[in-house]
Amino acid sequence: MALQFNKYILQMKPSASMETMAKAKKLKAQDPEIIDLAGGEPDFDTPKKICDELFRQINAGFTHYTVGPGLPELRQRIADKLERENGCHYDPSGVVVTPGGKYAIYIAVRALVNAGDEVMYLTPGWVSYPSIIQASGGVPVEVDLAYEDRYRITLELLEEKVSAKTRMLIINYPNNPTGRVLTQKEAQVLRQFMLNHPDLVLLSDEMYERILFDGQENVSPASFPDIADRVITVNGFSKSVAMTGWRIGYLAADTKIASMAAMLFSHTISCTSGFIQKAAAVAFDCGEEIEEMRRRYQQRRDLFVNGLNQIPGVHCEMPEGAFYAWTNFEIPGMDSNQVCEFIMEKAKVVGVPGVSYGDKTGSRIRFSFAAADDQLAQAVKNIAAAMAQIGEKV
Ligand SMILES: Cc1ncc(COP(=O)(O)O)c(C=O)c1O
Incomplete structure (x- = not known):
């Protein structure tokens, strides 16, 4: 049978963030050291009043x-x-x-x-x-x-x-x-x-x-x-x-x-x-609960982004809102897909490649900082170690 599909749906690409989230979950099941910063997902619980x-x-x-x-x-x-x-x-x-x-x-x-x-x-x-x-x-x-x-x-x-x-x-x-x-x-x-x-x-x-x-x-x-x-x-x-x-x-x-x-x-x-x-x-x-989450995101942003900015070859502008660190990697000869693979393999940190967001200019990865402080600190350490390996090769 020759299936005919809707031509508009055929044009679509799978959602890169959903795909990367699924990949990160799979990797984490095999290797607990994987740090999943791919998803666009708060790690806080829904306020209790709402659940009740x-x-x-x-x-x-x-x-x-x-x-x-x-x-x-x-x-x-x-x-x-x-x-x-x-x-x-x-x-x-x-x-x-x-x-x-x-x-x-x-x-x-x-x-x-x-x-x-x-x-x-x-x-x-x-x-x-x-x-x-x-x-x-x-x-x-x-x-x-x-x-x-x-x-x-x-x-x-x-x-x-x-x-x-x-x-x-x-x-x-x-x-x-x-x-x-x-x-x-x-x-x-x-x-x-x-x-x-x-x-x-x-x-x-x-x-x-x-x-x-x-x-x-x-x-x-x-x-x-x-x-x-x-x-x-x-x-x-x-x-x-x-x-x-x-x-x-x-x-x-x-x-x-x-x-x-x-x-x-x-x-x-x-x-x-x-x-x-x-x-x-x-x-x-739930104004108070929402404000508390916002305050925690700001602390995590400071921890994560300041940490990233101390790594040679890595730069991230301080985000003004949302919970993403839009991070540029200077790794000669690698596009954002390759950088993402490299960081996943060598640093065990999962992000989403910049090209998925229509970025054409750099080697950027989107990391979510809606994650626990110790995970974010570990991610910075691992990325620094991976980047040091590149430094040694150059
Ligand atoms: C920019 C933006 N708009 C809309 C949404 C959709 O959010 P939801 O469908 O969960 O309300 C998202 C979720 O990732 C988003 O990042």
Whole structure:
């Protein structure tokens, strides 16, 4: 039988971070000394209050379908949060609660993109954007930000890539993998770009919004009233509340856009689990727990990144948010895949190669510092020893 597959899905590449996570788990099962810094996954437990509410809801029998794109009280709390903390005004009926932020991005893109439409996204950037764009028959258009310019967004870079076919621009701050936070100046550049192109939609993925260091602040583009009706904000509970396995996130958008996305949602997912939604609402009462995790990430960042920067041939800019160390290795003749293999073999530390994030310029690896302090300290030691071997050879 000659199987025929969907031509858009055939274009996709497997998720590099998921593949590397699976590989790291397999390696660790064979060798306990392997240090897995590949995943984008908090190592903290979900706050107890949230877990308690989940069991309470299940025991009370709240285990059936829930109708529509989210429980009304959760959509209200999300809209209130976006207003209070992000200065974004969304009607609660413009909120769609999804199984993870990833699915929110998927339905938003599907709701707006037709085959052949172009969707711009910034690189280095999250591995799933191009595949999600391709699933709609869209054409991913990379806007390469320059390492030498600290990955600054400029109007020139954006204008260079826009065309009559462009429907959407996707951004992500705090950024996975670079750890950069959007500055007020860059937010104004984005605003100007959106004003220059009145038919464009901006999708702002703010998944790491609560993980900010040294007093940095997040800027939400939907807080600009003159573009707000064309800005979709995506966020969730996975990273900031350590709820990756719960699969819950959301999008907030103008009600016309949200109802289109909700149409697809209703036919593909029906609803996000009701008891998970009830429990997730408790996350809005977990300010202290979230702040404690943020504080610990900052300490780990300092430990890990300062350690890496003492190793000859290794450099990492101090991340301003999220929990990734975007690390450059100067090893002559090796690209990021080869560097990753080398570090895995010689240092027993697993990261994700920079090329997976669209990085074209260096030999970078993304390491997660959402790991225990002793693991991070050991990783630095092992990497230093591996790099010393290279030094001896040169
Ligand atoms: C930038 C970014 N956006 C969205 C997501 C999706 O998160 P989730 O689907 O777990 O809510 C991730 C997860 O790795 C991410 O790194």
